Amino acid sequence: MSVLIFGHRNPDSDSCISATALAYLKQLQGVDAIACRLGEINTETAFIYDHFKVEPPVLLDDVKTQVMDVTYDRFPPKSPHDCVYDVFDVMEKEHMRTMAITQDDGKLIGIVTVQDIAMAMISGDIYRLHTSADHLCHVLNAQPVHLAKDEFQGQIRVVAYYHDNEKLREVLTPEYVIIVGDRFDVIEMAIDQQVELILVTGSHQIPEELIQKAKTHGVSLISCGLDTYTTAKRVSQCNYIDEIMTRTDLKSFVETAYLDVVIEEIKTTNYSNYPIVDKDYRYLGLISRRNILGSRGKPVILVDHNEAAQSAPGIEQAEILEIYDHHKIGDVATNQPIHFRNLPVGSTSTIIYLVFKEQNRLIPPDIGGLLFSGIISDTLFLSSPTTTEIDVKALGELEDYLGLNASEFAKEMFTAGTALGDSTIDELFYRDYKLFEVAGKQLGIAQIYTLDIEAIQRLEPEIHRFLKEMNRQTGQFLTMLVVTDIYAKGSYIYYVTKSQSVINQTFDRDVSQGSFIEGVVSRKKQIVPRMMMVISQNS
Template sequence: MSFSEIIVTGHRNPDTDAVCSAVCYADFKSQIDPAHIYKGVVCGVLNPQTKFVFEKAGVAPPEFLKDVYTRVIDVARRDGLTLDENEPILEAIREVDSKMVSVIPVFHTKNNFLGVIGIHEIASYFIKTNVEQKKQSYTFFIDNLERVLPGRFLKKGKTKEFKAPIMIGSMDYEKSIERMDSLLEDRPVLVVGDRKRIIAHAVRNQFPLIVITNVVQTPVIDADLDAYEGTIYLSGSDTTDTIRGLWLSAPVKHIMNIDPLVLQHDDLFDEAKKVLLASDLRGLPVLEDGRFLGVVTRGSFLEKPRRKLILIDHNEVAQSIAGADEAEICEIIDHHRLGAEKTNAPIYVFSKPLGSSCTIVYQHYRMHGLNIEKSRAILLLSGILSDTLAFKSPTATLEDRIAADDLAKIAGLDWNHYFQEMLATMTTLGQLDPLATVTGDFKIYREFGLATGIAQVETVSLEEVPLVQDRFLAALEQVRSEQGLDWMMLLVTDVVKEDSLLIMTPFEKAEENLIYQKKTGQLYDLPGVVSRKKQLLPEILRVMEELKKETR
C-alpha cells in the first residue's frame, strides 16, 4: 500500500458499524478531496453479518490490512541502477563514481537477480589483480573491448569469453618468441605494438586475443588470418592504458557478490536499519521470495516515513490497527468515549454521542450536500441497525433514526424487514469457536491501574450459554494471560429479547463490587443490557475505580 494513500480504518476485531463507516467515509473523503487517495480497510476478520451486508450492497469487502508498520520495501529504491551480468567492470566503476551509489544489482535477465557489485567488490578485484603471481589468468569478454578501449576490431573470433594470462610483447624478437612458446599451453592474450613477426607468430599459434596498441593506421598482418580463429583488436591507447582497459573489460558477473546479505521486503524499518548499520556495507538488496524489488542504502534510513491514518469508530491507538502508534493520525471520527492520545499537530476530530459511526458519516455527506449512492446507503443503514440493534439499544438517538429513515428510502428497503435479514445471519453461541469469538469484537480498557478486556458477541438465543460457558471461560482465560490483563469478560447479547449474559474470568475483589447477579460459576445475568459502551463499561469502570480506592 502506497504512502500516498490515506487509510481509513475501524478498530481491531471489527463489527459491521466499523467496517461500513470506514468504507463510506473513504468514499466521502475522496469526493471532497480528490487531490488525495483515501482507502477504507479492515484490520480483522469480517463476521458473517458484515459479509452479508456487503453482498447485499453489491460492494466488494474492503482490503484486509494486517498493520501499518513502515517496512523496508517502503524506503527501497526501485528505479535505481542495474547492470547486466556481462557489463564490463569499468561500467560498474563509472556508475559507482558518477552516481555516488553504494551497491548495484546485477541481473542475468531483467527479472533474474544474480548478485551485487559495489565498492567492496571492485576494491577486492584490484587487490587480487595486483597480487604477485607467476601466472595469473584474467577473464576476457570480447564484446566488451570496444566499451573499454578506444579502437576497433580487425578480426572477431568465435570465442566470446575465455580466461587467459596477459603477455606484453615488449622484449626483443628472440626473447619474445621464447616467452610466447613457453606460454603456448595457456594461450595468453598478447598485447604488443605493431611488431609484425611477433604478431604473425601469435596468429600462427592461435592466441585467443591479440591487442595491437598505439594504432593509427590499420597494420598489415603477415599471416593467414583466414585460418586464425582468435580476435585481433586495434587499440588507440598505449600499452599501459590498454592493459588497464583489458583488466576492466571482464564481466561484472565474475567479481560480483553472489551471496550478499539481503533484506526481505517485509522486514520492519527499524530492524532493517539495525542490520545494515551493523554491517560494513553501504547498501543492501531487497528481495521477495528471491525476486529483486530494490535497494536500500544508509541514506534510506535517515528519515522514517509514516503512513497516514483516519481512525473511525474508535479513537484510541491501542484499539486500532497494529502500527497505528507509529502512523500519522489525520482525523478521528467516533461516537465512543474519548481516550485519544496526543498528536503532534492539530487534527480534525468529530465525536458525537450517537448510536453509530455510520450516522456520523451520513451526516458528513449531508453537511457537504453530497448524494449518497444506493450501495453506500445500504452499508450506512446496515451499520446503524447493527450498532443500535434497530434502535433498541440505549445508545440509539433520534439522529440515528432520522439517518436510517433517509438511508432506507435511498436504498429502497424497509429497515425493519432488512434488520430481520441481518439477524438471520447470526448463530447461537454453541455454534461459534470460543477463541475466535472472544477475540472478535474485543476491546481493552486500561484505567485506574488495571487492564480489562471486554468482548461482545450478538446472538439470537441465550439458552445454550450455561452449557458452553466453560469452553468460553477457558478461551477468556487464555486471552487474559496472553494479553497480560487483570480481567477478561464476554458479553453475550440476545438481540431479539434485548438481554445479555456475562462470562468473566475470576477476579474476586472486583466481582464483590458488581451490581449484577451471578447465575452459575462465572456467569452473570444482565437483563436489559445490550450495550457494552453505554451500559456495561460504566459499571466495570466504577468497579475498577473502587478497587483503586481500596488499595490506597
C-alpha cells in the same frame, strides 16, 4: 502508497461498514484508499454485505512498517557481462557506492562496490582478461581488424618492449593476450604462436599479409586508438563485472520484510547498501541507512476506535492520517496534528454519513445500504442509550432514500446476525471482544447479541470454563462476556474477576453468574465507563 482504512480488532458491522464507506469517499477524492478489517466478519456483517452485494473489507494482519513502505533507491541493475569500465562509469555518475548484478530474468546474483573495483585494480589479478570484443573496442577506442571469436580469455602481456626474440618466443603462447605497437615482426611471431588475441596500439596500419596470416591461423587482431601505456592501463577494465563481483554471503532483504528486523540485521554488518528483492529473488532496488532514517510508516485512517490495544498490531509504527470515531478518547498517539472527527453519536456509520452530506457527495445505493445497516446495528435499531437525534435523523433519511422499511430490515438482519449455529464458545466470545485498561488493570470484555437466550443458557458450563481459562492465561483483572437480548432490552453477565465488589458497584446490585441486568445493552456507554470509574475510585 495506498491508505489503509480499518476499524477495531474483532470487527463488528459498524467497524467494517465505516471502513468501506470512507474508503469509497476517499477514492472519489482521488486517494488510493483500501478498506480493511482486523479479523473475520461475523454473521450479521456477512448478511449485510451479501444483501447489498458489496465486497467486505480485505483482511489485514498488521500495519508494521515493511521494506516496501520505505523510499529506497531503485537503481537499474547491471548484467554480469557488462564490463568493469561501464559499471564504474555509471556508479560515478549516479554517485552510487553499490551496484546490483542480475541475470536476464532479473534475479539477483551478486553485487559490486566501488571498493571492490578499486581493490581489483590495485591488488587483484590485473593480468587476467575475460571479456568480449565489443567491450575491448568500446573501452580501448578500438576497431576490429579480424575476429576469430567474440569472447576472449587469457593472461595479458605487454610485449612492445621485448627486444630478444628468443625470449619473446617463450612468452608467446596460446593463452596470452598481447599488447604491441608497430613491431610487425612481433605481431607475425605472435600469429605463428597462435596467441589468444593481439591488441595493436597507436592505430597503426597493419600490413595486409599479416591480416591474411591472422585469418589463416585463427588469431584475432584489434587495432587500438590509444597508446601502449594507456591501453595497458585500461585493458583490465574491459573484464566482465562478474569477475570481481561478490557472489556469496549476500545480505539482501525481501520487500515484505519488517523494517525493525532489517534494522537489527544491519546493526551486525557494515555495508553501505543492501539489495531488495521480491519473493522470487528478483532485484528491486537498494536500501541504505539513509533510506531507513527518513522512512515513514504505512499511511492509515482509523474508524470506530482510537485505542492502541484495539487497533492493528504495529499501529505505533504507522502514520495515522485521520480518525473517525464515536468512542471515548483513547491512547493512540500521532507525531503531528491530524483530522480527528469524534462525535457522541450511536455509530461511526452516522459520522461517515454526515461527511458525505457535508461534502455534497451522492451516496450510491449499495454504500447507502451499508450505512443504513451500520446505524441499525450499532444503535440496536435506535434502542441503545448511545442513540442520539443525529442517528435517528440519519437513519430516517437513508430509509427514505433507499426505499427500505427499517423495522423489517432490522428484524431480518438481527435474526441472521444473532444465530448461534455451530459456533464454539471461542468463536462467540471473539465476535466482538475489546481490551480496556484502567489504573494499571486490564479488562477484557466481549459482547454478543442474540434472540435465542435459551441456547446461551445451555452453554453456561462451557462459558464458565472458557472465561476461567482465558482469565488464567491473560492475568486480566476482569474477563467478561455480555450477552445482550435485543428484544428484552437487557444483558446477561458472565465473568471472572479479582474483585466481586467492582462488579456489584458497576451494576449497582448484587451480581452472580448469568444475572440479567435490565436496560443494560451498551458496553461502551453503560458498562465500561461505570466500571472504570469504580476501579479508579477503589485504586
